[in-house]
Amino acid sequence: MKSKKNIWRSVDTACLNAKDTEGLIGIEECVDYDIDTVVSFTSEEWFRKKDESERSVIGTRRRRKNARKFTFSVSTWQYNCRDEKAKQNQKTFAKKWERRRDILGASETGSGKTLAFGLPILTGILDVMEQSSGKAPNRPENKNEVMLKPLYALVLTPTRELAFQVKNHLESVAKYTGIKIAVIVGGMAAVKQERLLAQGPEVVVATPGRLWELIQQGNPHLSQIEDIRFLAIDETDRMLEKGHFQELHDLLEKINLDKTKKVRRQNFVFSATLTLVHELPQYLKSKIKKRKKVDAMTPVNKLRKIVELLGITDPKIVDISQGAGMSATLTECKISCDVTDKDYYVYYFLMRHPGRTLIFCNSIGCVRRLCTLLGLLGCQPLPLHASMQQRQRLKSLERFRDINDSVLIATDVAARGLDIPRVQHVLHYQTPRTSESYIHRSGRTARASQEGITVLLIAPDELQNYLKICMTLAKSTDLPAFPVQENYLAAVKRRINLAREIDKLQLQVRKTNSEAGWFKKMAEEMDIIVDVNKKYDAEEGRQCRDRAEVKRKQLSSLLSTPLFPADLPRNLSLNVHTSQFIDKPYGEEKAIDTLKNAIESNVQRKKRISAVYRIKKRSSGFEVPKNVKSLNSGSGSDRERNRGSRGEINRK
Ligand SMILES: Nc1ncnc2c1ncn2[C@@H]1O[C@H](COP(=O)(O)OP(=O)(O)OP(=O)(O)O)[C@@H](O)[C@H]1O
Numbered sequence: 001m002k003s004k005k006n007i008w009r010s011v012d013t014a015c016l017n018a019k020d021t022e023g024l025i026g027i028e029e030c031v032d033y034d035i036d037t038v039v040s041f042t043s044e045e046w047f048r049k050k051d052e053s054e055r056s057v058i059g060t061r062r063r064r065k066n067a068r069k070f071t072f073s074v075s076t077w078q079y080n081c082r083d084e085k086a087k088q089n090q091k092t093f094a095k096k097w098e099r100r101r102d103i104l105g106a107s108e109t110g111s112g113k114t115l116a117f118g119l120p121i122l123t124g125i126l127d128v129m130e131q132s133s134g135k136a137p138n139r140p141e142n143k144n145e146v147m148l149k150p151l152y153a154l155v156l157t158p159t160r161e162l163a164f165q166v167k168n169h170l171e172s173v174a175k176y177t178g179i180k181i182a183v184i185v186g187g188m189a190a191v192k193q194e195r196l197l198a199q200g201p202e203v204v205v206a207t208p209g210r211l212w213e214l215i216q217q218g219n220p221h222l223s224q225i226e227d228i229r230f231l232a233i234d235e236t237d238r239m240l241e242k243g244h245f246q247e248l249h250d251l252l253e254k255i256n257l258d259k260t261k262k263v264r265r266q267n268f269v270f271s272a273t274l275t276l277v278h279e280l281p282q283y284l285k286s287k288i289k290k291r292k293k294v295d296a297m298t299p300v301n302k303l304r305k306i307v308e309l310l311g312i313t314d315p316k317i318v319d320i321s322q323g324a325g326m327s328a329t330l331t332e333c334k335i336s337c338d339v340t341d342k343d344y345y346v347y348y349f350l351m352r353h354p355g356r357t358l359i360f361c362n363s364i365g366c367v368r369r370l371c372t373l374l375g376l377l378g379c380q381p382l383p384l385h386a387s388m389q390q391r392q393r394l395k396s397l398e399r400f401r402d403i404n405d406s407v408l409i410a411t412d413v414a415a416r417g418l419d420i421p422r423v424q425h426v427l428h429y430q431t432p433r434t435s436e437s438y439i440h441r442s443g444r445t446a447r448a449s450q451e452g453i454t455v456l457l458i459a460p461d462e463l464q465n466y467l468k469i470c471m472t473l474a475k476s477t478d479l480p481a482f483p484v485q486e487n488y489l490a491a492v493k494r495r496i497n498l499a500r501e502i503d504k505l506q507l508q509v510r511k512t513n514s515e516a517g518w519f520k521k522m523a524e525e526m527d528i529i530v531d532v533n534k535k536y537d538a539e540e541g542r543q544c545r546d547r548a549e550v551k552r553k554q555l556s557s558l559l560s561t562p563l564f565p566a567d568l569p570r571n572l573s574l575n576v577h578t579s580q581f582i583d584k585p586y587g588e589e590k591a592i593d594t595l596k597n598a599i600e601s602n603v604q605r606k607k608r609i610s611a612v613y614r615i616k617k618r619s620s621g622f623e624v625p626k627n628v629k630s631l632n633s634g635s636g637s638d639r640e641r642n643r644g645s646r647g648e649i650n651r652k
Helices: 043-051 084-098 113-131 160-173 190-198 208-216 221-227 246-255 259-264 282-289 299-310 339-352 364-376 390-402 435-442 460-472 486-525 532-559 591-620 638-643
Strands: 008-010 024-030 057-062 067-072 103-106 153-156 181-184 203-206 230-234 266-270 316-319 330-336 357-360 382-384 407-410 425-428 452-458 570-575 580-585
Touching (some): 103 113, 103 299, 113 153, 113 160, 113 230, 153 160, 153 208, 160 203, 160 390, 190 208, 208 221, 208 246, 221 246, 246 299, 330 591, 339 357, 339 364, 339 486, 364 407, 364 486, 382 390, 425 435, 435 452, 452 460
Parallel strands (some): 103 266, 103 316, 153 230, 181 203, 330 452, 357 425, 382 407, 425 452
Antiparallel strands (some): 008 024, 024 067, 057 067, 570 580
C-alpha cells in the first residue's frame, strides 16, 4: 500500500478494548493509499521519532485491506523515556546498527542495553518481514510437514529471570508490531514451552541449556535456528566464561556452520563488563618482565577472544562504559567488621534505613541462614537462589517488586541484568569473589539515572578480595565507611542473639524429628516394634521446643519495643506470618544522605584540622609529624566506621 499525499485521519478508539489502547496517545488511519506496494519505515524515521521528547515507535500492522499507523506513548514501557543517558546510549548503538554490522557493546549497568539491542532487532525483523512479504514462507520439503513460521531472532541470557525480563521488555516495545516473542528456560514445563514454540514466535529469548535440549529433541520451530537473522547475547562475558554454558558453544558451532547464513546474521554482544580486565597476579607480572610468553589481558585482547569464540568478523565495538561499568549515580561504601558481627550491621541497616534492599551472599547456605534469622526478626525477607523451584524464584522476585521496603536475599543468580524498580540499597553480605560480580551486584541499584547506594561488608579475611576489587576498578582511595550509630548496636545485638538461639533450637528440633522419622521407617521396613517417641522425641525434642517457645516470646516482646529513640517517628505494624509486632522507624534520613553527610562533615573536619596545623606551624615553628598521614586511615576501626572516612588504600 502506498499513500499518495500522506493524509491521515484520527480513529475513534471508543470501540476498542481499553487494554489494547493502553498507552496510546492516538491512532491514525491512512486514508489515501494504493494497495500495490507496501510502505516500510526506514531506520532514519524510526530513530528520528525516538529523539522526539515524547518518543514514539511506529509499527505496521497489516490488516486485510488497509495499513494503520500506530503511535504509542512511552508510558507503555513503564518508564519515563527522558533518561538522557539511556537515550544517548541507544542512539550511539543505533548509528552503528544502521550500517548492519555486528556490535560489541559495553556500557554501565542500568543504562538501557536491553533496548539498545532490542530496538534494532525488532526494526530489523520488521524490515525483513516487509522485504519477504511477497516471497513464499519456509515451505517444508516434505508435503506432509506443517508449514513453519520463520524464526528471525534469538536472544540468550545467563539466567532464567533475566530471560523473562528481557522478553517482557521486548514485548512491551513490540506490542503493536505483531511480532511474537517466546521465552524458553529451564525449570519450567518443557511441554508448555513446546506449545509456545508451535505458535511460531519470531523472537526466542532463552537460556542456553533448555534451548539446546529442545534443539536436540528436534523441535520443528527451532530447526530453523541456523536461519536466524539476529543473535543477541546479553551478559556475554559471563556466558563465555570457561566451564559455563557448554550448550552455548555447541549452539554457536551449529549456527556458524553455514557461511552464507553466518554472514547474513547480525550479532549483538553486550555487557557492562565486556571490556573489564583484571590486574595480573604478581607471579605472572614477573614472568612478563622476564619476557616469558604470558599475554597481559587488555580490553582489546579480551574482546578479541570473545570475537574469536563467537565467530564474528569485523565487528563494531562501542564502549561507552565509564567508571568501570558502574553508574555515576551509584554511591559506594563499606562496613568493616568481624564476620560474626555482620548480622548486627545488616539488621541495623534494615531497621535504620528502610527501603527496597537487595542483600547478596556468596552461597546458598548463607542465603538460607540469613533469611531464617531476619525472618525471625520480622523483616520478611525473600530468598532467591538456584536451589529453589523456578516458580518460587519468580514469585520471590514478583513480591520484591510489589512490596515497598522489601528485602531480597540472593546469590549471584540475581546479580546480572535484573531491573527491579526503586531498589535503594544493595548490601554485599560477603565480599564478592570477582570485580565483575561486584559491579553487577551493585548495578541492581542506581539504574536509569536514579540514585542508589551499595554497602560492602568486609571481614578481616575478605580484605584481600576487597583490595583486588579496588585495584581492578582502579580506585585510588579506600571506600568511605558507612556511618553506624554504635549506641544502638547493643539493642540490635540482643535481638540478633535471641534470634540466633531460636534458630539453633529449631534446627535441633528438626534434626531430632528427622532422626526419629528415619528410625521409625527403618523399624517398619524391618518389621520390628520400637518406641521411637521414647528414644528420640520424649525428652530432648520437647525440651528444645519449649526453650525455643520461651525465647520466641522474649524476642517478641523485644520487637514490640522501639529500637531507636522515641522521638523518631515510628511505624508499629503486625507481621501476619509470625503474629509479632514489628517496629519500623520511618521518616528519618535516607542511607545515601547519611553517608553523604558523613563524608561532607569528615572533609570539613579535615580542613579545620589542617588549618589549625598551619596556624600553629606559622605562629610557633611547630612541625607536622611525618607519620601523620590520614586521620582515619586503616580499616576496621570504630572511629572510621562512625565517621565515614576516606583513607588511602594500603596496596601492600
Ligand atoms: N531511553 C530510555 N529512557 C528512560 N529509561 C530507559 C530508557 N532505556 C531504558 N530505560 C530503562 O532503564 C532501565 C535499565 O535498562 P536495562 O535493564 O536495559 O539496563 P542494562 O544496561 O541492560 O543494565 P544491566 O547492565 O544491569 O543489565 C530499565 O528500567 C529501562 O526500562
